Amino acid sequence: MAGRLFKRDTTMTYPRLHTIVAAVIFTFASLAANAADLRGSGDLGIIIERAEGSVLIIETTHNTVLQRIEGLGDLSHASAVFSRDARYAYIFGRDGGLSKIDLLRGALVKRLIQGGNSIGGAISQDGKVIAVSNYEPGGVKLFDADSLELLADIPATYGKDGKTSKTVGLTDAPGQKFVFSLFDGHEIWLLDAKDPRQPHIQKFTDIGLQPYDALMSANGRFYIAGLFGEDGLALLDLWQIEKGVRRILPDYGKDDPKLPVYKMPHLEGWALTDDHALFPAVGRHEALVASRQTWDLMKKIPLHGQPVFIISRPDGRQAWVNFALPNNDTVQVIDTLSLEVVHEFKPGKGVLHMEFTPRGEAVWISLRDEDKVQIYATDDFSLRAELPAHKPSGIFFTRRAHETGL
Amino acid sequence: MAGRLFKRDTTMTYPRLHTIVAAVIFTFASLAANAADLRGSGDLGIIIERAEGSVLIIETTHNTVLQRIEGLGDLSHASAVFSRDARYAYIFGRDGGLSKIDLLRGALVKRLIQGGNSIGGAISQDGKVIAVSNYEPGGVKLFDADSLELLADIPATYGKDGKTSKTVGLTDAPGQKFVFSLFDGHEIWLLDAKDPRQPHIQKFTDIGLQPYDALMSANGRFYIAGLFGEDGLALLDLWQIEKGVRRILPDYGKDDPKLPVYKMPHLEGWALTDDHALFPAVGRHEALVASRQTWDLMKKIPLHGQPVFIISRPDGRQAWVNFALPNNDTVQVIDTLSLEVVHEFKPGKGVLHMEFTPRGEAVWISLRDEDKVQIYATDDFSLRAELPAHKPSGIFFTRRAHETGL
DSSP, rough: OOHHHHHHHSSSSSHHHHHHHHHHHHHHHHHHHHHHOOOTTTTTTEETTTTEEEEEETTTTTTTEEEOOOOOOOOOOEEEETTTOOOEEEOOOOOOEEEEEEEETTEEEEEOSSEEEEEEEOOOOOOOEEEEEEEEEEEEEEEETOHHHHHHHHOOOETTEEEEEEEEEEEEEEETTEEETTTTTTEEEEOOSSSSSOOOOEEOOOSSSSEEEEEETTTTOOEEEEEESSSEEEETTOOOOGGGGEEEEETTTTOOOOOOOOOOOOOOOOOOHHHHHHEEEESSEEEEEEEEOOOOEEEEEEEESSSSEEOOOTTTTEEEEEEOTTTTTTTEEEEETEEEEEEOOOOOOOOOEEEEOHHHHHEEEGGGGEEEEEEEETTOOOOOEEEEEESSEEEEEGGGOOSSSO | OOHHHHHHOOOEEEEEHHHHHHHHHHHHHHHHHHHHTTOOSSTEEEEETTTTEEEEEETTTTTEEEEEOOOOOOTTEEEEOOOOOOOOEEOOOOTSSSEEEEEEEEEEEEEEEEEEEEEEEEEEETTEEEEEEEEEOSSSSEEETOOEEEEEEOOEEETTTTTTEEEEEEEETTTTTTEEEETTTTEEEEEESTTSOOEEEEEEEESSEEEEEEEEOTTOOOEEEEEESSSEEEEEEOOOOGGOOEEEETTOOOOOOTSSOOOOGGGGEEOOHHHHHEEOSSSEEEEEEEEETHHHEEEEEOSSEEEEEEEEEETEEEEEEEETTTTTTTTEEETTTEEEEEEEEESSSSSEEEEEOOTTTTEEEEGGGGGEEEEETTOOOOOEEEESSSEEEEEEEEEGGSSSSS
C-alpha cells in the first residue's frame, strides 16, 4: 500500500513526509509497546466471566488481572484448553462458539460458531488439533489449532436407524487420541486423530445408560464415564482396550429419596491420588473413596453439603471440595492421607470453581455471587489476594497446556 | 545523549534530521524485532553444550534451535531449573557458576560464581528462591530468583567438631521446602525457606553412609537417597516425617565382583509409575522394579548394559533407558505394564540424556560424540528430526517450571 502511494504522487511535500515518518514511527511504537510486554506465558491463565461473555487474562506470580477480552458469546457453561506453547487459549462456549485468544497480545484472534450447543473441547497431544463435542446437532468436530479450519465433522450416529447422539465427556488421550461418550447412544468412542481429516474411530457399545460426563486420569490411562440412566460408572482402561468397558462402583448414583440432587457433580473434578480416587457422591453429603487398584469403595467421608468439584492439589496431599445450593458458600479441604476433613471455611456466595497454581502453593476460587475471585495459600489457608471479576465461573491456568485430559 | 546533541547544535540541517529520524526508526525497529519475537514460552527448552560452556535455546513445536548463548563457564556437569513464568532458566555449572538466562530475548541476564564446585540446584515452590548445593566449600546457598542476591549461606556442618560436608541430592519440595543430603555427614536436611533469610532446618542423622544422589517423587512426597558407602537406599516420607528416614531395598548397590561400575546411575532418572518404581541397578545389566506400596523388590528386567537414566514418559506407560560405556550408543524402551523391553535401537555414540516433550509424544536425545540431538516419536519410535549441537549433554524443557523435584 505504501508503495502505491509513492507512485501516485511523486511531488511529495514536507508535511506529507512528516506525516509518513510519524506514521512509520507510530507503527514501530505500537510494535515496541508489545515488545515491552515481552513475558513468559507459564504463569498466565483466564477467568471466565459467565454473564458478560468475557474473560480476564491473569497472571499468578503477582496475582493481577492483565486484560479483559469481551465478545465471546454465551459463556454460561464454558471451558478452555491451551496451545502447547501456552500462548493461546481456546474457549468453548455454550452457544457453540469456539474462540481463540492470544494471552500475550490480549486479543481475540478468531471466533466461530462451530455447532448449536457446545459442551466442551480438548486439544490433541501434539497441540495441532482442537476437538469440540456438541449437543446440537451432536457429534464431534475437529479443527486445525492454528487456523481453526474444520478438519473433520464426525456425526455420532448409533443403532440401526442411524440416529444421532449428543456427545459428552470429551477428553484428549496419549497417542494423538480423543475419547468421548454418546449420551443418547450409550457408547464410548475412541478417536485416533493421527490423520485428522480421516480420523479412525473405535466404538464401545452398550457401556451403560446415558453417560453424561467423564474424566480422564492424569496419566491418560483411565477414562471413566458417569451414567445418568443407571447406577455405577463405566471405565475404559486405554492401556488394555481389549478388555473393553467395565462397570465399577455399582452403587454409585443410587437414589437417596431423602435428598434431591441439586446439581450433578462434575466428574472431571475427581481427585486421583497415588492410592485412592476421591469423588463426589450424587445427592449425598459425602465424598466417596475408591481404591485405585480395585476401584472398590473403601470409605465414605461426611461432607458439609452435596459436593460439586473434588479437586486434588497438584501434589495430591489435599482435595478441595465445593458444594451445590444451598451450601455453595462453603469450601472443605480433605487430607488425603488421613482421609478426613481438616479445614472448612466460607469464602462467600456462589463458589463455582477452584484452580491450583501449577505447583500448588495457592488456589484461586471464583465467587460468582460476590463478583470476585479469591486467592488462598494452601498450607495455612490464609487469604492472599482478592480480584474483582464479573460473575466469575471457570478458572484455567496455562499449566493445562502440558497436562493430559484437562 | 540525544538531548545534549540538540543543545549543542540548534541549526539542524535536513541531512541531520534524516539521520535522527533514521536513528529513531532504527531504535523502534530494534524493539519491534523483539515484538515480532513475541511468543509463548511453554514449548521452549535448553540444551547444554558441555564442552563449549554454551546452551542452545530450542522450541519443541517445530523442533528448531532459536539461539545459542555462550560464556556460561564449565558446563561439564550442568543442570537447570526454570522460573514459574517459564521465561528464565537458571543453570548450575560445575565451576560453581549460577547463570540466569532469558529464553525470550536469548540473552544472559546475570552470572555469578556462587561456590567452588556446584553439583545442582532447585527452585522453590513459589518460584522466588533458588537453592544451590556445593561440593566446595560445601553447604547450600539461597538466592533471590529475581536479582540473584544472596539470601542465606548454610554451611553443612555435622558432628561434634563441626566439620563441613559436601551437599548432594538437592531438590525442592511442597510447602516452600528444600531437601538435600550431606555426603560426608551421612545426614538428610529438610530446609523450610518460607523466610529465606532465616531458613529453618530439620536434620535427620545417621541415615546411611555417604548419600551421593537423590530423587524426589513427582508428587513431592518421597525423597530417596542413594548410598555410596553401603547398600540400600534411604527414604524420607515427607508426608510422615515423624517416622524419620528408613532403609529400603537393602540389597541395592551390593557389589557384583564380575562387573566393574562404569558410572553411578543417576537417581533422578528413576521412573515412578502408578504401581512401580523402576530404577537402574548399580553395575549390573538390569532395571529393578519395586512396589510403590511396600518398596519391596518385585522383578529384575535384563538390559543391554549398565543403565544410567531410566526415565518414564510423562504418561508412565514407557520407561526409556540409556547406558554407561561401552554401551552408550544404545537406548532401550521398557513397557511399564508388561515390565519387558519392547524396543531397542542405536541412535549413535554418547547417548547422555533424554527429555520428553511435556505430553510425551516425542523424546529428545543428546548424542555427545556425534555432536547432535535427535528427536523421536514415542509411539512408533520413528526419527522425526535431528539438530546439530556441540557435545550436547543435558536437555531441559520449560515444563519443569511446573513440576516438583525436577
